[in-house]
Amino acid sequence: MTITSARYINKGSSANQSDIRLSPKPPPRVWSSIEPPFKGYQSTPSGGYAQSSRKTAIVIDNGASLLRAGWSFEKSPRVAFPATVARYRDRKINRTVSYVGYNAYADATTRGQIRNAFEPGTSIVGNWDVMEGLLDYTFASLGIAAEDGGVGRPIVMTEPVANLGYSRKTMTELLFECYSAPSIAFGIDSLFSYRFNKGRNGLVVSSSHTATHLIPVLDSKPVLSSATRLNWGGYHGADYLLKLLKLKYPSFPGKLTEYQAEDMVRNHCYISQDYDREISSFLDWSGLEDRDHVIQYPFTEQVIIEKSEEELARIAERKREGGRRLQEQAAKMRLEKLVRKEQTLEYYKSLQEQLANQTKKEIKRLLDEDEFKDEAQLERTIQDLEKSIRKARNKDVGGPENIEDVEPTFPLLDVADENLDEAGLKEKRHQRLMKSGYEARVRAKVEKELERARVAKEERLDNERRETDRDSWLEERRAARLTLLQKIKERDRLKADLGNRKSLASQIRMKTLANLASDQPGKKRRRGGDDDNFGANDDDWGVYRTVATGEHSDDEEEEDLGAGLKGVEAQLLKYDPSFNENNTLEAQSDWTQSLVHAFLRGPRPFDPESQQEAHQIHLNVERIRVPEVVFQPSIAGLDQAGIVEILAGVINHGLAKEQDQISVLGDIFLTGGNTLFTGFDERLRRELRTVLPIEAPINLRKAKDPILDAWRGAAQWAAGAESNQRFVTREEYQEKGPEYMKEHNLGNAMAT
Numbered sequence: 039m040t041i042t043s044a045r046y047i048n049k050g051s052s053a054n055q056s057d058i059r060l061s062p063k064p065p066p067r068v069w070s071s072i073e074p075p076f077k078g079y080q081s082t083p084s085g086g087y088a089q090s091s092r093k094t095a096i097v098i099d100n101g102a103s104l105l106r107a108g109w110s111f112e113k114s115p116r117v118a119f120p121a122t123v124a125r126y127r128d129r130k131i132n133r134t135v136s137y138v139g140y141n142a143y144a145d146a147t148t149r150g151q152i153r154n155a156f157e158p159g160t161s162i163v164g165n166w167d168v169m170e171g172l173l174d175y176t177f178a179s180l181g182i183a184a185e186d187g188g189v190g191r192p193i194v195m196t197e198p199v200a201n202l203g204y205s206r207k208t209m210t211e212l213l214f215e216c217y218s219a220p221s222i223a224f225g226i227d228s229l230f231s232y233r234f235n236k237g238r239n240g241l242v243v244s245s246s247h248t249a250t251h252l253i254p255v256l257d258s259k260p261v262l263s264s265a266t267r268l269n270w271g272g273y274h275g276a277d278y279l280l281k282l283l284k285l286k287y288p289s290f291p292g293k294l295t296e297y298q299a300e301d302m303v304r305n306h307c308y309i310s311q312d313y314d315r316e317i318s319s320f321l322d323w324s325g326l327e328d329r330d331h332v333i334q335y336p337f338t339e340q341v342i343i344e345k346s347e348e349e350l351a352r353i354a355e356r357k358r359e360g361g362r363r364l365q366e367q368a369a370k371m372r373l374e375k376l377v378r379k380e381q382t383l384e385y386y387k388s389l390q391e392q393l394a395n396q397t398k399k400e401i402k403r404l405l406d407e408d409e410f411k412d413e414a415q416l417e418r419t420i421q422d423l424e425k426s427i428r429k430a431r432n433k434d435v436g437g438p439e440n441i442e443d444v445e446p447t448f449p450l451l452d453v454a455d456e457n458l459d460e461a462g463l464k465e466k467r468h469q470r471l472m473k474s475g476y477e478a479r480v481r482a483k484v485e486k487e488l489e490r491a492r493v494a495k496e497e498r499l500d501n502e503r504r505e506t507d508r509d510s511w512l513e514e515r516r517a518a519r520l521t522l523l524q525k526i527k528e529r530d531r532l533k534a535d536l537g538n539r540k541s542l543a544s545q546i547r548m549k550t551l552a553n554l555a556s557d558q559p560g561k562k563r564r565r566g567g568d569d570d571n572f573g574a575n576d577d578d579w580g581v582y583r584t585v586a587t588g589e590h591s592d593d594e595e596e597e598d599l600g601a602g603l604k605g606v607e608a609q610l611l612k613y614d615p616s617f618n619e620n621n622t623l624e625a626q627s628d629w630t631q632s633l634v635h636a637f638l639r640g641p642r643p644f645d646p647e648s649q650q651e652a653h654q655i656h657l658n659v660e661r662i663r664v665p666e667v668v669f670q671p672s673i674a675g676l677d678q679a680g681i682v683e684i685l686a687g688v689i690n691h692g693l694a695k696e697q698d699q700i701s702v703l704g705d706i707f708l709t710g711g712n713t714l715f716t717g718f719d720e721r722l723r724r725e726l727r728t729v730l731p732i733e734a735p736i737n738l739r740k741a742k743d744p745i746l747d748a749w750r751g752a753a754q755w756a757a758g759a760e761s762n763q764r765f766v767t768r769e770e771y772q773e774k775g776p777e778y779m780k781e782h783n784l785g786n787a788m789a790t
Contacts, residue, residue, distance in 0.1 A: 063327050063641060068334045068654075071292070072301045074143035075120070082116055087181045092220070095192040095756035098176065099227060099749040102156040103247035103272065103711070105139075106749045107176045110194070110756040115749050117179045121155045123171040124148040138175040143297075159273050161198035161248045162205050170212065177217065188218025192765055194756040196227040196748060199251050199265055201786055203777065210776040214768055221765035223756075225784040228253065229260055230751030231709040231741050233784060240705030241688065243681070243722075245712035247272045250668060250681060252688050254702050259783050264692030266684050270667055270676060272712045275307075276300040278674050279664045283655060286638065292335035292653050302657060303664055306331050309717035310662040311724070313670070320659050321636045330640040330658045337653035376430045383423045390416060414465050448473045504613065512614050515606055522603040523623065529599065665715045669725070682722065686729040703734055709741040709748070755784060 086109050099106040099115065108115035119139025126147070128135045137148045155172055157164035182189050193213055197206065206224060213219045228244030228251060242253040242260075250268040254261045276299040283294055310316045320329060345353075386408075393401050393413065401413070410416045448469040450462065458466060504511045603623060610617040619625050629635040629643055638644075640656045667673050669680045679687070685706075693699050706726075708719060723738045730736065741747045755761050764782040771778065781787040 066327065066330070066332045066640065066642065068332045069305070071298050071333055071335045071655075074149060074295075075140055075297055076143040077140045080140075082179045082181070084181055086112070086116060087183060090191060092191065095194045095753075095761075096177075096180065096182075096189065097749060097753045097756055098193065098195045099752065100195050100197065101227070101247060101748075102154075102161045105172055105176065106746070107180060108749070108753065109180070110753045112753065113750065114746065117176060119175075121168075121172055122152050123155070123168045124151040124153070125171070126151045136171055138171055156248075159248055159269075159271075159277070161246075162202055163209065166208060166212065169209075170216065173212070173217065186218060190218070190220065192221045192223070192756070193217075193219045194223050194225065194752050194761070196230065196752055197224045197786065198249070199226055199228075199253065199262070199267065199786065206779070207776040210766070210771065214771050214776075219768070221767045223761065223765045223782075224779065224786070225752060225755065225782070226253075226260070226786060227748035227752075228709050229255070229784040230749075230755060231744070231747040232707050232751070233258070234747045234751030234754055235707065235709075235739075235741050237705060237707055239701040240707050241685065241702045242707050242709065243685070243713070244710045245271060245668065245681075245708075246710035247712070248274075250710075250712065252681075252685055254688060254693060254698075256698055256701065261692065262786070264688055266688055266692075268668070268671065268678055268681055268684060270671060270674075270678075271710075272300065272303070274674070275303050275664050275667065275712070278667065279303055279307075279660055282660055282663070287655065290653075290655070291337075294655075302333065304714075306333075306657050307661050307665045307715060309665050309669075309715045309721045311717055311721055313662060313666050316662060317659060320662070321633060323636065323641055326636060326641040326658070329661075330656050331661065332640065333655040333657060334650070335653040335655070337649045339649045340647075372430065376427065379423055379427050379430070383420065383427065386416060386420050386423070390420065412461050412465070446472065446476060508613065512610070515610055515614070519603065519606045519610065522599055522606065526599055526603065526623075665718075668712070669721065682725045682729060685722075685726065689730065700735065703730070704737050706736065706738040707741065708738065709744045711745050713740065713744050 089111070090109055095110040097108055097110050097115070100121075102121060104118050105121050106115035106118040108117070120142070122139065122142045124137040124142035125134060127133070137144060142148050142152050153165055153168050155163055155165050155168040163169050177189055182191070195209070195213075197209075201224075209224075210222065213222050227246070228242050231244070232240070232242045232255060237255060238258050240255055242251070242255060244251045244253070248271045250270055251265060252268075253265040276296060279302060280294055280296065280299040283290075283299070389404065389408065390413075393404060393416075396404065405412065405416065408416075410419075450458070450466040450469050451473065453462075453466070455463060455466070500511075607617075607622045611619070611622070620631065625631055629639070635644065637658065638656065639651075640658070645651050663673065667676065669682060671678045671680055678684075689699050689702060693702060706722075708722075713719070719738055719740055723736060726736055726738075743750070761782075764780050764785075766778060766780055779785070779787060
């Protein structure tokens with residue numbers, strides 16, 4: 039993480055933090071990611087149907103997370119499985135096969151065909167084909183074998199608060215028409231749990247898989263008109279964690295699944311007692327190794343064969359020997375080349391001497407034999423060979439490699455063209471080009487000298503200003519550093535954007551490519567239009583630099599930014615007492631100084647080459663952020679009040695009588711799997727005290743088993759005499775229709 043503020047870290051505290059970060063730490067505790075929840079063959083206790091009578095009810099807790107079913111005379115459900123079905127056509131056996139519950143996770147094929155009976159994030163049945171498959175599997179697991187093909191036993195089924203009339207009607211039709219149930223009854227799961235835990239007057243707080251409900255109960259009768267729902271449950275928490283992890287690790291090589299997210303929420307998250315304080319210091323290096331939980335996903339580590347020191351020494355010696363042989367071969371080749379050049383030079387000099395006493399015709403013949411156009415070309419070749427031989431000899435004996443060029447002369451440039459023949463005109467043109475190159479080199483040398491003088495003058499003036507007004511000079515250096523940091527940040531952003539096809543940089547690049555062959559950029563090219571003359575102008579080819587590196591990118595500029603920043607930081611280190619090594623960009627890029635590293639990889643170094651570490655997920659702030667949504671829904675973008683505000687509203691506005699308020703506060707009952715977070719009841723009790731009158735009595739308790747007590751309460755109610763008149767019989771269904779229902783104190787319609 040880059041710090042772009044002019045305020046710097048205190049040296050003393052920085053040293054202490056550095057000691058903590060670099061101190062040796064124990065190996066991290068690693069949790070393995072769970073496998074798909076396939077359990078294989080599961081035998082169910084037999085004999086339940088034989089032990090039952092026609093008055094014994096089948097109790098079904100129809101939850102969106104797990105469906106639990108059993109007999110009313112039992113203390114625990116016989117079967118429990120997810121409300122999922124995988125159905126597909128098996129081409130090998132040419133049949134449609136169905137896998138229900140945990141069996142739907144048997145392999146990759148079945149997992150790809152999983153369908154849930156409920157609408158995502160709700161307790162409302164949305165897929166009735168799946169629901170029918172779940173009921174078939176349930177009754178088969180219970181061993182039901184009625185003579186008429188139906189279940190032959192009464193059915194008690196749980197439903198959510200304020201269940202839709204259409205959903206209840208369809209379920210009623212399904213149970214009566216498809217399974218020939220003799221009678222059925224529906225009830226609210228959280229009220230069954232409250233009744234099982236001997237509740238009479240209180241406030242039921244049910245935080246389950248799909249929602250959190252608050253239902254006041256007076257004299258064992260729920261006040262459903264004052265019941266309130268918070269649209270957050272275990273499903274939403276797992277989905278929220280899944281989104282956070284995908285945002286945290288966008289290129290994670292493993293596959294993050296919903297059931298793995300549910301397991302992380304269930305086993306690693308907890309309720310913070312002071313969220314604001316704890317979240318601000320959660321990533322502090324002190325104790326982070328305990329707060330950071332590492333989830334290990336499956337990986338395949340690259341096998342690296344380690345070599346002994348003797349083998350490494352032999353390899354190094356072979357490399358050195360090979361280098362020596364290459365050097366010897368190169369020296370031998372240079373010597374042979376030098377000998378050949380000297381022999382060639384001798385031959386050309388003898389040829390030049392021979393030409394001195396020959397006629398023009400003989401000179402032309404001798405030059406043509408050696409492929410020379412004229413004597414001037416022969417002279418140039420001799421000069422080049424002499425220069426090359428001098429350089430080669432100086433290099434071999436360790437002398438200076440750069441030999442100063444003797445100032446060349448260009449005599450033909452002063453001769454008029456009409457006084458020269460064709461060969462002379464060619465030589466004059468050649469000398470004119472040579473003179474232009476020579477003058478360009480001279481100008482470059484002069485410009486270099488001027489630039490050195492300018493830099494020296496600026497350094498002298500800068501030193502004088504630093505000595506006379508150091509404070510303003512330091513402010514300018516700090517401002518220059520911030521400017522360079524911003525430019526580097528912008529450069530890195532542009533580089534990252536080039537990899538994203540939807541970014542502005544990529545769009546500009548594609549637009550540039552689209553306009554390359556168009557003489558009128560911005561207009562659409564039509565088929566059969568003008569010929570493409572791209573490349574006729576040398577400037578056209580400069581566009582490929584823009585396409586490759588970005589419109590405002592330059593390699594030399596990037597090097598200047600890095601070198602300039604190092605120079606400014608070196609000056610600040612030398613003259614600014616508040617600027618130290620920890621404030622430099624290089625130090626801030628160190629993992630021990632990075633808050634982002636602590637967030638992504640914990641308090642230990644990260645090896646990008648390690649497949650084991652690349653397949654790890656670090657849970658830290660997510661451990662308290664995900665469950666905190668129940669108290670602060672705005673964290674997840676939920677436009678609702680928190681559970682404490684909702685509870686206070688139910689007490690203060692939903693119950694008019696003060697005596698009713700006191701009765702309800704005397705028994706605040708927690709049920710549902712989402713209340714199992716460590717610290718949930720303590721946090722709720724403490725925050726309730728801040729919003730309720732100080733003299734108000736608050737008694738808060740949790741269900742014996744927040745998950746199974748709903749089924750147990752339904753079984754207890756079905757086995758009691760109280761439920762005898764609350765079932766809708768088959769005759770009543772046929773007479774009054776599927777919308778008909780009987781009221782009772784544990785259902786959505788309350789008896790008066």
